[in-house]
Amino acid sequence: MGNNNQKKLKRKEMLKNKRIEELLNDENTVDQTNKILLCGTGDSGKSTMIKQMRILYCDGFPSEQVQLYKNAIQKSLRINMKMLIQNGKALGIHINDKVNRQLSEEYLENFETYKKSQVYCKKEIDTLKQLWQDHSIQTVWNNRCEIQVPENLDYYFNKIEKFCNPNFKPTNEDIVLFRIPTTGIVKINFHSQDTKWEIIDVGGQRSERRKWIHHFEDVNLVFFIVAINEFNKKLYEDETINRMNESITLCKNILNNKYFKKTDCSLVFTKTDLLKRSLEKTEFNMYYPKYNRENNFEQVSEYIQKLFIKTIKKKNKRQVSSHMICATEKEEVENIINLTIRKYLERKPVSVF
Ligand SMILES: Nc1nc2c(ncn2[C@@H]2O[C@H](COP(=O)(O)OP(=O)(O)OP(=O)(O)O)[C@@H](O)[C@H]2O)c(=O)[nH]1
Ligand SMILES: [Mg+2]
Incomplete structure (x- = not known):
């Protein structure tokens, strides 16, 4: 009797192992591709990040x-x-x-x-x-x-x-370092931390933004990219508009969109090198008169981050993070991508079963 039970258990174990192997070999289960969407106004540095990803994960440029x-x-x-x-x-x-x-x-x-x-x-x-x-x-x-x-x-x-x-x-x-404005959509696939990812780059100029909606579904992470040095610049598409104000409005509209209610999002502030340079010659509060702190990188960048973060609603349902990088430095892009993916996976462990 005892022997029979042991045999049954062994057989059950074997079937379970076989099932695990089947699942592991099933591309749809294990090889599920996670999606990162890069959004942001024109010239914010989205494609620069994609270029760095190409260098890091795809052997550079064809x-x-x-x-x-x-x-x-x-x-x-x-x-x-x-x-x-x-x-x-x-x-x-x-x-x-x-x-x-x-x-x-x-x-x-x-x-x-x-x-x-x-x-x-x-x-x-x-x-x-x-x-x-x-x-x-x-x-x-x-x-x-x-x-x-x-x-x-x-x-x-x-x-x-x-x-x-x-x-x-x-x-x-x-x-x-060279910009060709994006028209249409660019995608790159890569592996990180044993998971498959697809990162999607869109054009950020006003005429390009209506194409974004087609990529809002099934997004795992949204990156909203902001050029942190653009507080004193005019929008290319309409020179009566300040670029940073345009970016704040867009951030509010995109990150509070119903599609992203439960989607983790990262605010990525690029061009930190250029902000440092520009504050040597320009007073930030000439453009944002409410600002009354020191005209240095630490305090100005903290203030700018807050301007964006406060537009994002319902933070309890998702993780919102903020990062500052010089996107022309490959390692800085690599670090924030890895960090954000790690945080995402920690919260939502990938499970085969
Ligand atoms: N110095 C410096 N230049 C940067 C940085 N990030 C981006 N750039 C430059 O800014 C320009 C615009 O970058 P893109 O990545 O093409 O901008 P984009 O957001 O893709 O613009 P669209 O395609 O129009 O939406 C390029 O010349 C980049 O080299 C940065 O952190 N520092
Ligand atoms: Mg681009």
């Missing part, structure tokens, strides 16, 4: 992407010098140096001819180099919060010969 960035970087130098000259005039910053003023006039006159050429001739490179070093052009660049120019333009102008060389091949850093 050759078509590298070529796309090469072309875009090369084109942008011309266009942005034109912008600096023209916007300088509009801001009342005229080129004082006689030689450089003449050079800038000639550059604008010949711009269309230059633009037609794929390659930069020596004369154009020398002109761009000299104009970039001009004191008045540097004044325009230092007042860039008044105009719409790319964030890291100095990186490219400071090494202009490299970028104008027809044989130049963009490095990861060249790609991470």
Whole structure:
């Protein structure tokens, strides 16, 4: 009798083990993909995070992407010098140096001819180099919060010969620092802490936001990305609107959306390096008059975080976290992704049964 019972138990154990193996081999059960959605206004740093993920988890950029960035970087130098000259005039910053003023006039006159050429001739490179070093052009660049120019333009102008060389091949850093506004949706798959993840990047400009809704379902984590240095900038789509105010309104609308009632969310403040730089020259309370603390990074960044956090309702049903990073630093992106996933998994352990 005892032997029979033992046999039955053994058989039960074997069946259980077989079932576990079946479950483990069933992709639908174990390989369930978790979803992270990146939201935020244009230029906030969503794609920069995605690029870092590509470098960290997907062996970097495919050759078509590298070529796309090469072309875009090369084109942008011309266009942005034109912008600096023209916007300088509009801001009342005229080129004082006689030689450089003449050079800038000639550059604008010949711009269309230059633009037609794929390659930069020596004369154009020398002109761009000299104009970039001009004191008045540097004044325009230092007042860039008044105009719409790319964030890291100095990186490219400071090494202009490299970028104008027809044989130049963009490095990861060249790609991470350059912005191509996202249109449509970009997805990346990766593994973290024995779980499968998909991270979704969307375009943040107003015209792109209506596409977001198609990706709201089954989201495990929402990251709302904010460029923490944009307190003194105007929205590209409507220059009467302050960029940070636009971001606060969007944060309120997205993170309180019914789809995300129970979804953990992370506020990710990027561009900490640029905020530090900008507070050296700008008083934060000129833009937020209610602010009455020190004009330093620690206190201003804490105040900005609170402006966003207080818009998020019903925190009891979900975890809300806030992080500050320089998104152009790969390790900082990696750390917050890992940390957020770990916190998520701790709260909701993945169970096979
Ligand atoms: N210096 C610095 N630059 C950053 C940082 N984060 C992003 N950038 C730069 O900011 C620019 C905009 O970044 P993107 O990631 O393309 O912005 P986005 O949110 O994807 O913009 P859309 O696609 O229009 O929604 C790029 O030139 C980035 O290199 C940061 O922390 N520090
Ligand atoms: Mg983008």
